[in-house]
Amino acid sequence: MTSTTDIKAIIRRHRTRDAAFAVLGMVCLLVCIATLMALLVDLAIDGVGRLSPGFLTSFPSRFPGKAGILSAWVGTILVMLVTALAAVPLGVAAGIYLEEYARKNWLTTIIEINIANLAGVPSIVYGLMALGLFVYQFHLGQSILTAGLTLALLILPIVIIATRESIRAIPGSIREAAYALGATKWQAIKHHVLPYSTGGILTGVIIGLSRAIGESAPLITIGALTFIAFLPPAPVQRTFPFVNFDWLASPFTVMPIQLFNWVSRPQQAFHLNAAAAGLVLMAMTLAMNGIAIYVRYHSRKRIKW
Amino acid sequence: MVELAEMTPTVTAAPPALKAESKNVSFFYGAFQALKKVNVNIADKKVTALIGPSGCGKTTFLRCFNRMHDLYPGNRYQGEILLHPEGVNIIGPEVDPIEVRMRINMVFQKANPFPKSIYENVAYGLRIRETNSRSVLDGKVEQALRHAALWDEVKDRLQNLAFALSGGQQQRLCIARALATDPEIVLFDEPTSALDPIATARIEELIGELKKSVTILIVTHNMQQAARVSDYTGFMYLGELVEFDVTGKIFTNPSNKLTEDYVTGRFG
Amino acid sequence: MTTATAPLIRRPPTATRFARRPAGRIKRLRERLIETLLFLAAASSIAITAGIVGILFFESLAFFKQVSLVDFLTDRQWTPLFDDAHYGILPLLSGTLVTAGVALAFALPVGTVTAIYLSEYAPHKVREVVKPFLELLSAVPTVVFGYFALLFVTPLLQRIIPGLPGFNMLSAGLVMGVMIIPYVSSISEDAMKAVPMHIREASYAVGATRFQTSVRVIVPSAMSGISSAYVLGFSRAIGETMVVAIAAGMQPNFTWNPTEPAATITAYIVQVALGDLPHGTIGYQTIFAAGLTLMLMTLAFNIAGYFLRKRYREIY
Structure with missing residues (x-):
């Protein structure tokens, strides 16, 4: 040995x-x-010189020194609004069904495999689908509505998976406690399962939105314009009915598309604009991720099973 | 509490050699002291059992012998465990835990085979020691499996996954895995607590066979098991060794009141 | 002894039973309605897939009515928007595979080593500090990575490789690799962390080092999860658009040399979408044929990954 x-x-x-x-x-x-x-650091060195209030309040321009990102950030916020309003209810509902209601049968299995596969579909393919379906079949145009819905579909798997995971973390005894007091299934979900998993769901939603905010490929594919020197109609107005949905049909641009537009130009001055836009976009993404980490941390601290 | 000087066993004519001795071993999980100056002598090629209620520190003590506590941060040893004949202190910080584990192997509470074939499970320790010759491995694997009384049951399916075995077979496989590298001491941490009575009986029988060739230290919460398999027994309580003696004496005529209460089932 | 006339427990006179209240029926109806709505939400994911597959097939069918499948697969030129139109997917395919290859050649080893390090080696504190950085890396918008590739990495590489063109697949691939590392490492790490501690202890107990335990026990045990990470990495690499569109150029170029510029499938789609192609023309249909190719490649890899996972499924 x-x-x-x-x-x-x-x-x-x-x-x-x-x-x-x-x-x-x-x-x-x-x-x-x-x-x-x-x-x-590279982004900061290049872009910080262009960051000014004027940069945030100006429209794009042929002159790099005058160009700004007003239409881009407004567009990003409006598109994200549509995305969140579409993806959250749909994704959370789907997550609840799969976790609380679905019986183990072939249909459920197909839905589950399908969601896992959707998460791996390249984002540009969602853009192609939206181009063929939303733009040309449903005639929604190259609008904020189309863009928001496209990104909503893109992040739907993220929302569903996050919902399922946070619901799964709730012990069965909590549900049984509710049932034992005579609650129906939906009451148990509404009063217990959903409130206790809000933190996890919210984290997933924010992570999904922070992914959507940086996406440009699908939006370019549906034909988003890169040069927009106007704002969409305001969603609120002074006269009755005080809300206005015309903005949904408006053409738009978003931050990453504006960035892409500038970085694709040969003039170096536009590259500086791109870097500055990149800084703003990074700040938006970071802020969302920061919120997500905060929410996750606090919801974990609040409830311990 | 324990008079080490009086530990002359009466079971055999010639007293067995000393294989290992713990001297004032204390152990800390962070700030919590789990062992308080434990002194035990482990006889060569004998079975030494540690009994006591749960949380008494017997598993903690066992895991000191192959430095398993080094895997987790915040753990601290005090005192000495001398491994004979060299007399090296195996819990000394200057001693490489890997070297200790190469000489002292362990069988765990729950069978924990690797998700590999039966053959590769047994060969693992040898491969770790850079033994890769097929013929040597074949021989060693067979020898270890025979030793663990598992050979006849698995010899036709050595390439099957270890998970296909029953719970008792898996535990014997883990014993074979520990034996394959010719360790000097094998530690058993409640090896039958997850097994049914029949599988338990086989393992106990096996332990009786094994002590011919290897020193065994076993932790059990089953007093009958300690009485059946061991030559020496130590009773631990709240991190201290209350009494240590020849097994027969511990179970029939313990000198300590606490030991007597425990072995007669008055608490624990 | 008790007698029949004096029972131990007296049976009370029959009183009201559970009433069948109409409220109960409304409640049940509402429960059914809610369940149906939730089911529809879950089933909508199938509608999305159907939409994707339907649109891709429908538009590609129109494309293949005009271009033969043989030409599509064998022609070495892709110039659908020129007068002398060629519809060979090979140049786009080579661009896609080369950029993805560079990315994966970088991301898979680095991602795996990072995962092993984080799961088996790194002290708790290091992990707590490092993981947010990795999460941050995966949160960087892809256009920003494109900017970084074109205006930072390419100039850097040009110093090492003189004559490297401003658009090249190497730079795009490397940056894409960095982008993919967090995906590969976090999924692989989760899989390794899921290997139960007692398996690890069994390995250490016979004298293995951390390295031996990682390579011989943990990685094989976590192979199923690691292979999903690789499949996801591959999907990302071939489906990534903005980095390659910005940094690798948009000229279809049938080459396997990563230092050359070339267009990927995704970059081509972006290029067409940026222009103004009328709906229904063959130029418009090409992007769907390209997209279908991309989709089929992703699908093929996912299926391969499925069988790989089945082979290495977790068994502990």
């Missing part, structure tokens, strides 16, 4: 490999973090 000295040599060799791998792991992590830092 192996002698003690052999064993010591073997262990030494293994220890060396072990340490080498630990170093390799740290290097890999550092590569990721360094890249992220390089990206942020």
